Amino acid sequence: MADETRSGLDAVEEGPDVSDAGADAGSGSGSLAPEHPSVKALRARFGDAILRHEMGSPGQHVVFVDPARNFEILGWLRDDPEHDYKYLSDVTAVDYGGGRPLHVVYQLFSMTHHRILRVKCELPVTALEIDSVEPLWKTANWLEREVYDLFGIRFNGHPDLRRILMPENYAEGHPLRKDFPLRGRFSRAEQTRRALAQEVENFYIPLEMDIGREPQLPQGTETAPGGAGDDA
Amino acid sequence: MGLTDRTLPGGGTSARTGGLFGAGGPTFLTSKIDFLVNWGRRSSLWPMPFGTACCAIEMMASAGSDYDVSRFGMERFSFSPRQADVLICAGRVPYKLAPVLRRTWDQMPQPKWAISMGACASSGGVFDNYSMVQGIDTIIPVDVYIPGCPPRPEALIYGLMMIQEKIRQESLANHFDNRAEDPLAVARPRADDDEVRALTGPFGNSTRQNRVSGLVQTDRISRPEDRLP
Numbered sequence: 001m002a003d004e005t006r007s008g009l010d011a012v013e014e015g016p017d018v019s020d021a022g023a024d025a026g027s028g029s030g031s032l033a034p035e036h037p038s039v040k041a042l043r044a045r046f047g048d049a050i051l052r053h054e055m056g057s058p059g060q061h062v063v064f065v066d067p068a069r070n071f072e073i074l075g076w077l078r079d080d081p082e083h084d085y086k087y088l089s090d091v092t093a094v095d096y097g098g099g100r101p102l103h104v105v106y107q108l109f110s111m112t113h114h115r116i117l118r119v120k121c122e123l124p125v126t127a128l129e130i131d132s133v134e135p136l137w138k139t140a141n142w143l144e145r146e147v148y149d150l151f152g153i154r155f156n157g158h159p160d161l162r163r164i165l166m167p168e169n170y171a172e173g174h175p176l177r178k179d180f181p182l183r184g185r186f187s188r189a190e191q192t193r194r195a196l197a198q199e200v201e202n203f204y205i206p207l208e209m210d211i212g213r214e215p216q217l218p219q220g221t222e223t224a225p226g227g228a229g230d231d232a
Numbered sequence: 233m234g235l236t237d238r239t240l241p242g243g244g245t246s247a248r249t250g251g252l253f254g255a256g257g258p259t260f261l262t263s264k265i266d267f268l269v270n271w272g273r274r275s276s277l278w279p280m281p282f283g284t285a286c287c288a289i290e291m292m293a294s295a296g297s298d299y300d301v302s303r304f305g306m307e308r309f310s311f312s313p314r315q316a317d318v319l320i321c322a323g324r325v326p327y328k329l330a331p332v333l334r335r336t337w338d339q340m341p342q343p344k345w346a347i348s349m350g351a352c353a354s355s356g357g358v359f360d361n362y363s364m365v366q367g368i369d370t371i372i373p374v375d376v377y378i379p380g381c382p383p384r385p386e387a388l389i390y391g392l393m394m395i396q397e398k399i400r401q402e403s404l405a406n407h408f409d410n411r412a413e414d415p416l417a418v419a420r421p422r423a424d425d426d427e428v429r430a431l432t433g434p435f436g437n438s439t440r441q442n443r444v445s446g447l448v449q450t451d452r453i454s455r456p457e458d459r460l461p
Contacts (some may be wrong), residue, residue, distance in 0.1 A: 166363070167328045175362050184362030188432040189425035191362075192370050195327035196334055196421055 036061040038083050038117050046073055051122075060118060067104070067121035071131040074106060074119065078136050084112045088133070091143035093151045097178030102151060104130055123153065132158040150176040167198050266403050273317070273343065274399040275305040277392065280316030282336060285323030287350035287382040294385035301389055304396065313339040318395055319372070320388070324352035325365045337372040343407070345395050348374045349388060351381045356432070366432035370423045 085108040101122040132155035145164040152174035310316040351357035356366035
């Protein structure tokens, strides 16, 4: 859906000016983006799938990759011993508004080489789908659920893609999108009614429900007092 | 000898020979049963702490030795609603937590009272957004609102003493008028739609948020098919 709300929040609407930096740093050896060994290797191996490379904050390399090949590229970054990004710090997303593409952000850390890398995928607002990296890093399970909950990006292959922060019966959309009104879409009365209609038991997984249940005696325990009665 | 009765200031002796009012005085007191019941209730209020944010830190501080809320009979913070008399909701309550608060309240036995502690519990505070309950009085009946962000322990103790004062003025004769609760209202919002709208309407600077951002008004159902039946 196109963002039809023009507003006074121009600074937020415009977002970071990525086009210039991308053009300058596109060659990989531009002055804006110093060399990063992993980015160099990515270019050598994946070629066209590495779209551009730029600097975030100082020392923070950002590499934009083809969203259709994110699983392959991230899997290689994790498994190749030269890079060895065994730790996925964060999965998040950014909506810059105005109908611009949403960014899915993977924040990687290599403990063996003490190296950080931020991998981004741009998704058009009309096709918010990307492959899940949950098979690579188990921590992506809840992180991708959070991104799905708040931005509405679907992760293909995710084992348990449902809301994690908002209520299960939440029907107003995805709150961190720029086209989402601050107070939600429903009236406060409707929000209150829906909130109280939640099933509180659904907050817990079956294991936790078992812990809270009254302890059950194991089978056969009742026969023991009967045996004692024979002596008397 | 050393075993003689100690003389009391009023000139009488101990209860054995005439009680507090001296020899020949009355040996019993009369009172209203209201007074006795209310005295018992207000002197042993057990709070149910529902602490979700920084207000709960102040609530814990008021239970500590410096402020010592047990001077007033709140000896024991009851972490089970079944043994609690007064619910202290301290902190912000998101919509996802609203049914938990409602169920905690439903599980408390009558007579029971509720304190809304701090700006967020009372009105939503600065969190005038999609995820936050705009005042817990839309969900449960509240007896005392304590302002502050967060309120100091003195304020909480003052609020608890206001509850005590309220109990002192109650009468068993109109107990069921005061404390009646519709069993059908369990797990339902306390306020009807108009009241919720009046309670949760934006106020102050927050009303400018829609104008500045140009976002649509939120007080309507954008997708009527999402309404609950």
